[in-house]
Amino acid sequence: MKKLFAVFLMLSAASALAEPDMDKYAKSCQVCHANGAANAPKTGDAAAWEPRLAKGMDALVQSVSNGLNAMPPKGMCFDCSDEDYKALIDYMAAPAQ
Numbered sequence: 001m002k003k004l005f006a007v008f009l010m011l012s013a014a015s016a017l018a019e020p021d022m023d024k025y026a027k028s029c030q031v032c033h034a035n036g037a038a039n040a041p042k043t044g045d046a047a048a049w050e051p052r053l054a055k056g057m058d059a060l061v062q063s064v065s066n067g068l069n070a071m072p073p074k075g076m077c078f079d080c081s082d083e084d085y086k087a088l089i090d091y092m093a094a095p096a097q
Helices: 002-017 022-033 046-053 057-066 082-093
Strands: none
Touching: 022 082, 046 057, 046 082, 057 082
């Protein structure tokens, strides 16, 4: 159990170091996530993101890649890598400051 927790902490720290590309956020994510359009979880609304994060980052990245509900495939960010998506999701899911 301690090893699993240590791995979780390392992965969390690594993803925390990844900075989101704010141009990609502005061009793709912000359109829906800034105001909750089409039931998208709002950026900074940690409570709305909590059940999504519980699915795991890999599941979230797959949902972005394939599209989910009203979100189109790739979230309209066709030049985003999986690492970009992870950083953007971490940014959007963080509690508003």
